Amino acid sequence: MANKPKDDDGDAGVVLETKPKTKRPPLYKVLILNDDYTPMEFVVHVLERFFGLNHAQAFEIMLTVHKKGLAVVGVFSFEVAETKVTQVMDFARRHQHPLQCTMEKE
Ligand code: TYC
Numbered sequence: 001m002a003n004k005p006k007d008d009d010g011d012a013g014v015v016l017e018t019k020p021k022t023k024r025p026p027l028y029k030v031l032i033l034n035d036d037y038t039p040m041e042f043v044v045h046v047l048e049r050f051f052g053l054n055h056a057q058a059f060e061i062m063l064t065v066h067k068k069g070l071a072v073v074g075v076f077s078f079e080v081a082e083t084k085v086t087q088v089m090d091f092a093r094r095h096q097h098p099l100q101c102t103m104e105k106e
Contacts, residue, residue, distance in 0.1 A: 026105055028081035029072045032088075033100040034065045042097055047073060050087050075106060 030051075032043065040062055047058035051073050064071040076084065081103040092099035 025077060027075050028078055028103045029106055030074050030076060030081050030084050030101065030103050031070050032061070032065050032073050033070045033102065034068075035098050035100065038092070038097040038099040040066065042092075042095065043099065046088055046091060046099065050084055050091070 032047070043062040043065065044055070044058045047053045047061055048055060051058075053061065053073075061071050061073055074081075074084065085101050085103050088099065088101035092101075
């Protein structure tokens with residue numbers, strides 16, 4: 001019988017271990033856009049109601065949007081960001097304000 005070398009498993013040293021794939025899911029920024037018609041108090045209310053901001057934080061972000069044109073109001077998973085955008089857009093439409101809310105991959 002042939003004398004097979006004991007430690008030759010035939011894999012010629014193939015590296016089988018790979019880096020564990022632990023890619024985090026992408027995050028999405030939710031943005032509020034300025035317009036000329038939506039009342040400031042309405043925007044402040046939206047930021048308190050849907051983004052859990054206190055009155056001072058909400059007022060500050062509203063003013064940033066008013067002056068700069070837009071601001072990021074939060075960063076969320078895709079599903080949560082999409083829900084926030086829908087909630088804000090529905091709420092604004094129901095109150096007949098043209099407020100716009102969008103999301104953008106971070
Ligand atoms: N520019 C609006 C006004 O003067 C106020 C406003 C702020 C509107 C922020 C939208 O996202 C907005 N009444």
